[in-house]
Amino acid sequence: MYPPLDRFFGRRPFHSENPDVEIERLKKAVPIERLVMGFGVELKRHGAELIGTCPFHEYKTPSLVVSPKTNLWDCLGKCNVGGSTIDWVMKTKWGSACRQEAAEDAAFDGRGTNT
Numbered sequence: 001m002y003p004p005l006d007r008f009f010g011r012r013p014f015h016s017e018n019p020d021v022e023i024e025r026l027k028k029a030v031p032i033e034r035l036v037m038g039f040g041v042e043l044k045r046h047g048a049e050l051i052g053t054c055p056f057h058e059y060k061t062p063s064l065v066v067s068p069k070t071n072l073w074d075c076l077g078k079c080n081v082g083g084s085t086i087d088w089v090m091k092t093k094w095g096s097a098c099r100q101e102a103a104e105d106a107a108f109d110g111r112g113t114n115t
Contacts, residue, residue, distance in 0.1 A: 023086060030085045032071045036064070039092050054079060056091060 033050055037043055043050035043066055054064040054075040063077030074082030081091060 027084045027086055028071065030071075031068065032073055032085050032088065033066050033068050035085050035088055036066050036073060039088075056081065 033043060036050075036052070039055065041052045041055055041064065043052040043064075044062075046065075048067070048069060050066040050068065051062045052064045052066070053060055053062050054077050056075060057078040059077050061077065064073065064075050065082075066073045072082060072084060073088055081087075083091075
């Protein structure tokens with residue numbers, strides 16, 4: 001069982017003198033598999049990777065590849081998108097958005113659940 005994602009963020013408000021540094025910290029600190037599963041995607045082990053059905057298109061063939069080693073995700077199906085934890089939040093919450101908003105959401109609203 002995984003520990004709560006809260007431990008990665010603390011209780012302080014999202015603020016940084018250098019937002020890019022904070023965004024890079026979150027990209028490394030938040031496990032991508034936890035975030036993806038928190039959004040309701042069932043992942044199954046496939047070698048070193050995890051695979052699941054991509055929530056961004058209607059095809060039901062598993063095309064979403066999540067790599068715990070690199071902390072990245074990629075859809076090999078119709079939408080052909082991928083990226084970091086920040087990119088996942090941007091895509092799931094808004095379709096796309098600015099990195100600062102996505103980092104704030106990952107840090108304090110998402111916590112691995114789709115709120």
